[in-house]
Amino acid sequence: MSERIHTPAKKRAVYPGSFDPITSGHVDIIQRGLKIFDEILVAVVENPKKKSLFTTKERMNMIQDFFVDHKDIEVKAFDGLLVEFAKNNNANIVIRGLRAISDFEYEFQMALMNRKLDSEIETLFMMPNLSYSFLSSKLVKEIFMLGGGLKDLVPGQVEKKLREKFKKSTQA
Ligand code: PNS
Helix, strand or coil: CCCCCCCCCCCEEEEEECCCCCCHHHHHHHHHHCCCCCEEEEEEECCCCCCCCCCHHHHHHHHHHHCCCCCCEEEEEECCCHHHHHHHCCCCEEEEECCCHHHHHHHHHHHHHHHHHCCCCEEEEECCCHHHCCCCHHHHHHHHHCCCCCCCCCCHHHHHHHHHHHHHHHHC
């Protein structure tokens, strides 16, 4: 009897966000996600309503630069509905990081709305390392602008990009 060779399909998840810019907390979630999934598609939202410091391309480049050796990480921009993007990219799991209770209400609302929009899409919440549970892109930008150090809070390349960005904007 011939043995049937079973090649399981790759488990793929979408990790969406603004990533303005990517922080060590985001990196931590991606690395944890890779323990569960074969591939993670990092989806950078293009939201003209939400003013971002970095352009979509810059936000994507910072993520790509950090994960340059990872064949299992893909970075794409998206606009429109997340559930549509996930479906069009063969993923039915959305990963979101949950830092504190304060995140819960917004995340709960979004997960259930996404489920209402497409019942095939599941949201998986992951807790970052405790040392990142207070960390956000918004605070990173504020600390940087006020002259504070970002050691351990963002990848080194991101700190460099922040420096370049603010040098440019003060020269303009
Ligand atoms: O990093 P953020 O800003 O918390 O990410 C929010 C994001 C991008 C996940 C969310 O705004 C989103 O999914 N936007 C896409 C539009 C959409 O699908 N809206 C309906 C969600 S209920």
